[in-house]
Amino acid sequence: MNRSITFIILLLSFISVSAQNTQNEPVEIESKSTKSGDTLKLKINFIVQDDWMVYDSLGGEQGPIPLSFNNEAVLNLKLIQIKKPKTKHKYDDIFEIDLWYFTNNVTYELDFLILDPSVPVSGTILLEYMSCNLTSGVCLPPKLVEVPVTM
DSSP states (O other): OHHHHHHHHHHHHHHHHHHHOOSOOSEEEEEEEEEETTEEEEEEEEEEOTTEEEEEEESSSSSSOOOEEEOTTOBSEEEEEEEOOOOEEEEETTTTEEEEEEOSEEEEEEEEEESOTTSOOBOEEEEEEOEEETTTOOBOOOEEEEEEOOO
């Protein structure tokens, strides 16, 4: 019963914020690609406004939407690793799980192997993330962002 009430409150918050938040997004994303030999490094910089946070990962299967990177739409690259920045941690009483999140500016580095140097790299990385306001507790619906991969 308690989880149902919590879910309804969060759903109403999402609907309310969706209606109100047509101005500035609290998170800006910048990216830059660099090539070195047979590898490509994509740096994705998150610029988060004051009093906002983005969920990085969860210590369970239920909760807010954590940050994810989908590189299925990128041709001629194989993901080697994702270097994550240092994140903050807290136990969330509402979701009843451990949460990792970041605030301010952070950079993720995605390292790729170029499969065939004679074939151009093209496509986009699809990011999905969810942000919440640390002061009001209001969360925005999950956001999808396409990040182009260029060489």
